[in-house]
Amino acid sequence: MTSFDFFQVVIYLAVLLVLIKPVGSYMALAFADTPNGVNRIGGKLEHMLYRLAGVRADDQMGWKRYAIAMLVFNLLGALAVYALQRLQPWLPANPQHFDALSPDLAMNTAISFITNTNWQAYGGESTMSYLTQMLGLAVQNFLSAATGMAVLLAVIRGFTRRSADSVGNFWVDMTRSTLYVLVPFSLVIALLLSSQGVVQNFKSYVDVPLVQHTTAVETVKDAAGNPVKDAQGKDVTQSSVVTTQTLPMGPAASQIAIKQLGTNGGGFFNANSAHPYENPTPFSNFIEMLAIFLIPGGLCYTFGSMVGDRRQGWAVLATMLLIFVPLAYGAIAAEQAGNPALHGLAVDQQASALQPGGNMEGKETRFGIAASGLFATITTAASCGAVNSMHDSMTPLGGLVPMWLIQLGEVIFGGVGSGLYGMLAFAVVAVFIAGLMVGRTPEYLGKKIEAHEMKMASLAVLVPCALVVICTAIAVMTPAGVAGVGNPGAHSFSEILYAVSSASNNNGSAFGGLSANTPFWNVLLGVCMYLSRFLLAIAMLAMAGSLAAKRHVPPSAGTLPTHTPLFVTLLACVVIVVGALTFLPALALGPIAEFLMSVR
Amino acid sequence: MSKLLRNALTMLVLMTAITGILYPLAVTGLAQVLFPSQANGSLIVKDGKPIGSTLIGQSFDDPKYFWGRPSATSPQPNNAASSNASNLGPTNPTLTDAVKQRIDALRAADPGNTQPVPVDLVTASGSGLDPEISPAAAAYQVDRVAKARGLSVSQVQAMVAMATTGRQFGLLGEPRVNVLKLNLALDGR
Numbered sequence: 001m002t003s004f005d006f007f008q009v010v011i012y013l014a015v016l017l018v019l020i021k022p023v024g025s026y027m028a029l030a031f032a033d034t035p036n037g038v039n040r041i042g043g044k045l046e047h048m049l050y051r052l053a054g055v056r057a058d059d060q061m062g063w064k065r066y067a068i069a070m071l072v073f074n075l076l077g078a079l080a081v082y083a084l085q086r087l088q089p090w091l092p093a094n095p096q097h098f099d100a101l102s103p104d105l106a107m108n109t110a111i112s113f114i115t116n117t118n119w120q121a122y123g124g125e126s127t128m129s130y131l132t133q134m135l136g137l138a139v140q141n142f143l144s145a146a147t148g149m150a151v152l153l154a155v156i157r158g159f160t161r162r163s164a165d166s167v168g169n170f171w172v173d174m175t176r177s178t179l180y181v182l183v184p185f186s187l188v189i190a191l192l193l194s195s196q197g198v199v200q201n202f203k204s205y206v207d208v209p210l211v212q213h214t215t216a217v218e219t220v221k222d223a224a225g226n227p228v229k230d231a232q233g234k235d236v237t238q239s240s241v242v243t244t245q246t247l248p249m250g251p252a253a254s255q256i257a258i259k260q261l262g263t264n265g266g267g268f269f270n271a272n273s274a275h276p277y278e279n280p281t282p283f284s285n286f287i288e289m290l291a292i293f294l295i296p297g298g299l300c301y302t303f304g305s306m307v308g309d310r311r312q313g314w315a316v317l318a319t320m321l322l323i324f325v326p327l328a329y330g331a332i333a334a335e336q337a338g339n340p341a342l343h344g345l346a347v348d349q350q351a352s353a354l355q356p357g358g359n360m361e362g363k364e365t366r367f368g369i370a371a372s373g374l375f376a377t378i379t380t381a382a383s384c385g386a387v388n389s390m391h392d393s394m395t396p397l398g399g400l401v402p403m404w405l406i407q408l409g410e411v412i413f414g415g416v417g418s419g420l421y422g423m424l425a426f427a428v429v430a431v432f433i434a435g436l437m438v439g440r441t442p443e444y445l446g447k448k449i450e451a452h453e454m455k456m457a458s459l460a461v462l463v464p465c466a467l468v469v470i471c472t473a474i475a476v477m478t479p480a481g482v483a484g485v486g487n488p489g490a491h492s493f494s495e496i497l498y499a500v501s502s503a504s505n506n507n508g509s510a511f512g513g514l515s516a517n518t519p520f521w522n523v524l525l526g527v528c529m530y531l532s533r534f535l536l537a538i539a540m541l542a543m544a545g546s547l548a549a550k551r552h553v554p555p556s557a558g559t560l561p562t563h564t565p566l567f568v569t570l571l572a573c574v575v576i577v578v579g580a581l582t583f584l585p586a587l588a589l590g591p592i593a594e595f596l597m598s599v600r
Numbered sequence: 601m602s603k604l605l606r607n608a609l610t611m612l613v614l615m616t617a618i619t620g621i622l623y624p625l626a627v628t629g630l631a632q633v634l635f636p637s638q639a640n641g642s643l644i645v646k647d648g649k650p651i652g653s654t655l656i657g658q659s660f661d662d663p664k665y666f667w668g669r670p671s672a673t674s675p676q677p678n679n680a681a682s683s684n685a686s687n688l689g690p691t692n693p694t695l696t697d698a699v700k701q702r703i704d705a706l707r708a709a710d711p712g713n714t715q716p717v718p719v720d721l722v723t724a725s726g727s728g729l730d731p732e733i734s735p736a737a738a739a740y741q742v743d744r745v746a747k748a749r750g751l752s753v754s755q756v757q758a759m760v761a762m763a764t765t766g767r768q769f770g771l772l773g774e775p776r777v778n779v780l781k782l783n784l785a786l787d788g789r
Contacts, residue, residue, distance in 0.1 A: 007771075008772075011771060011772075049611070049614050052610055052614060053606070053607050053610035053611045053614060054603065054606055054607055054610065055607050055611070068604065069604060069607070069608070072604055072605065072608045073608045073611065073612065076608050076609060076612050077612060080612065080616070123682060123683070123684075125681060125682065125683065126681065126682050134620050134621070134624050135616055135620040135621070136620075138619065138620055138623075138624065139615065139616045139619050139620040141619075142615070142619040143612075143615060143619070171607060171611060174611070175611070175615075178615060178618070178619065179618070182619075183618065183619065183623055186623065187623070187626065187627065190627045190631070191627065191630055191631065191634065191635075194627070194631040194634075194635050194638055194639050195634070195635050195638060196638065197638045197642045197654075197655050198638070198639075199638075199639060199640065199641050200627055200628050200631040200632070200639040201628060201631075201632065201639055201640055201641075202628065203640070205681065206641060206643065206650055208643075208650050208651055208652050208653070209651060210658055210659075211651075211652070211658055211660070211665070211780070211783055211784065211787070212658070212659070212660050212661070212662055212665060212783075214658075214659045214676045214677060214678070215676060216675040216676035216679075217674075217675055217676070218674075218675040242676045245652070245656070245658060245678065245679075245680050246679075246680055246681040247641055247643075247650075247653055247656055247680050248680060248681060249640075249641060251624045251627070251628055253627060253631060253639070254623060254624040254627035254628070255624070257627075258619075269683050269727075270682065270683045270684060271683035271684065271685065271726060271727035271728065271729070274683075274685070274725070274726030274727040275683050275727045275729065276655040276656055276657075276727060276729055276730070276731055277641065277655060277656070280638075280642070280655050281768055281773065282767065282768040282772035282773020282774070283768045283769070283772055283773075285772070285773065286772055338719070339690045339695075340690075341690060341691055341695065341696050342696065342699055342719070345696070345699060345700060345703060346703055346714075346716045346717055347699065347703070347716055347717055347719050347722055348715075348716040348717060348718050348719060348736070349719045352736065353775075354718075354734060354735040354736035354739060354775070355718050355719070355720060355734035355735065355736035355737065355774075356720075356734065356774050357718075357719060358719070359690065359719075359723075360719045360720045360723040361686065361688065361690070361695060361723040361724060362685045362686065362687070362723075362724065362725075362726045363723075363725070363726055364725055364726050364727060364730050364732075365669060365720055365725070365730055365732040365733055365734055365774060365776045366730075366732055366773050366774060366776055367773060367774065368773065368774035371772070371773055371774075372726075387726075388726065389726045390685040390686075390687055390726050392685075392687040392688075392689060393685065393686065393687060393688055393689065393690065393695075394690070395690050396690060396691070486687055486688075487687075487688065487689040487692045488692060488693075489691065490691075491689035491690075491691060491692065494689075511687070512685065512687040513687035513688070513689065594689070594690075594691055597691060598690065598691050
């Protein structure tokens with residue numbers, strides 16, 4: 001690793017940490033019921049929306065009503081996205097005249113976007129009309145993130161309310177998250193991105209003449225669409241001269257801003273944040289990386305201030321950083337070391353003043369190794385899933401880092417809202433384990449943790465793990481599952497494991513060599529995404545409901561303080577132990593086996 | 601239940617209006633006024649017609665041009681309407697073979713140049729549209745281009761320097777050379 005690599009991470013973390021407190025305290029104001037500067041400006045609009053929708057802002061919901069409102073709202077959102085994709089040829093704003101999507105692909109995409117996953121089995125610039133992107137996909141980028149924040153707020157109220165039968169109002173929480181946090185932040189980020197060269201228009205694609213003509217090679221297909229074979233059994237190809245290049249356009253900046261900020265990750269273009277129109281400069285890349293951690297990081301501070309003890313928020317943030325920083329350096333070091341398979345060839349992989357060197361397959365020149373490795377770690381620590389380099393082409397150990405971060409349950413920053421409520425489930429497990437050691441009823445934030453809370457926390461921790469393990473097994477035992485892999489050997493298993501891990505933890509990035517647009521994969525991953533997102537949210541809401549009903553227990557001499565380095569270490573260990581014990585056998589078959597083979 | 605459905609449906613419509621219509625229109629309006637060139641694709645315009653984009657790479661394999669990053673898009677390289685990467689794993693023999701072929705092609709176009717090839721010049725980019733190469737990859741090609749065009753090495757080096765960008769703010773990203781800008785300059789356009 002070079003010193004430049006080292007400082008890229010330092011600069012990033014320094015800027016992020018400076019922003020945590022202002023962003024976190026702003027969000028605490030935005031979510032508050034008491035009058036303040038934020039709702040004085042936006043209150044009129046906010047209350048007009050409630051009036052139109054027939055919502056009473058002071059209507060407090062129990063956890064079940066809260067959960068049902070969340071489920072119904074998201075289900076309607078999914079239906080809208082599905083309908084837009086199926087009807088796009090007959091709707092406006094489709095200058096490239098794209099066809100309707102197949103039912104299984106449209107279903108997969110609809111679930112993918114309402115669950116904040118943004119797994120993409122399609123290429124944006126060759127599939128989706130501007131209308132579908134704006135009214136369907138971009139809207140759910142906002143609303144899935146707002147849903148995550150709403151559930152988090154209900155969980156926090158579980159700790160702050162005493163002997164209460166309610167956890168808040170879903171409509172109010174969702175509206176405030178969107179109106180006061182996501183929209184204004186996105187606006188600023190979109191303009192910053194646009195200044196760097198991210199496109200933002202409604203024009204048709206632009207044709208430009210090529211300086212030097214190139215050759216297109218296509219396989220010849222018969223009437224049934226099957227490739228024609230020659231006498232040696234090879235595909236027959238036909239070449240043609242290409243003289244123009246078609247540049248894609250569209251309202252990209254507005255969608256990319258929320259894609260990063262809402263930890264969604266669904267690219268406007270197929271290459272996602274590796275595409276020069278989606279991420280044109282090192283500065284746009286820095287903004288995109290910052291946007292991913294901004295809200296999940298800031299929410300730690302908001303959490304601390306809402307529970308009346310900021311140290312609790314800093315402790316959770318410290319736990320996240322404790323796991324994040326070594327993994328970021330690990331990924332960068334692995335990529336900087338280069339690909340051993342190229343060592344025997346006349347290739348220069350050494351870093352110097354004139355080149356980043358390292359493993360450059362699937363990476364962009366402007367990002368090199370450091371900004372690619374850091375982005376890969378950030379996007380998988382958070383449940384974003386945007387990529388600025390292709391994870392499938394990372395070195396075995398470099399690619400292990402993003403895969404394992406996803407499998408840790410998306411709690412190292414994690415998704416907007418969902419990352420922190422996932423981490424709180426781990427915190428409940430951690431205080432329980434500590435309680436077992438000394439034989440006391442565990443407490444967290446002044447509430448007794450009893451059998452019901454433990455059941456719900458265990459459910460939240462284990463649902464994604466179980467989905468990954470079971471569905472990977474299904475996929476590798478099914479011809480339709482194995483059919484799509486794009487690489488041979490241990491790496492093909494990694495592609496399948498990565499896909500199922502990504503869907504079952506609502507990340508959305510991929511080892512892209514897997515051809516996932518088949519009915520088998522669309523359905524399997526659709527089910528994983530839906531179950532993981534909503535079973536987890538419901539379990540956490542159920543925990544919130546039961547916590548809110550409890551009395552506050554004042555801390556005593558036997559209470560484990562949860563803001564100390566000791567607790568930070570314990571919590572990090574619980575997260576790592578669950579992730580390591582569950583997935584080490586599977587990882588040994590994929591990236592670890594590939595690593596051992598590559599260095600033999 | 602019917603009240604819940606009404607709440608949910610109206611909220612979805614209102615939120616769609618705000619985040620799906622007003623927000624992108626506001627961004628479009630502001631971007632078109634503040635950053636018109638960037639928001640419309642950073643096009644290079646010659647005689648009123650777009651002849652390329654500084655952000656989207658084109659494919660070159662003529663010795664008189666600088667070559668860019670290999671591209672894995674199909675059916676032709678640098679197909680901007682269908683961005684894509686190879687997604688080849690590090691131990692996949694297809695990747696090693698592709699790298700070998702690219703080394704052979706560079707050597708064939710530049711007999712006598714036996715330096716090791718900078719890695720970015722023989723590995724496919726993430727987007728398939730990378731507009732840039734490392735300064736090392738440009739330096740590797742200077743002699744070949746100078747010879748093919750009958751220019752002196754220092755003349756070509758000066759043009760490379762003009763197409764080179766350092767780290768942004770001296771801190772972020774990598775130094776790089778814009779291949780399309782450089783080749784257009786070599787052609788005198």
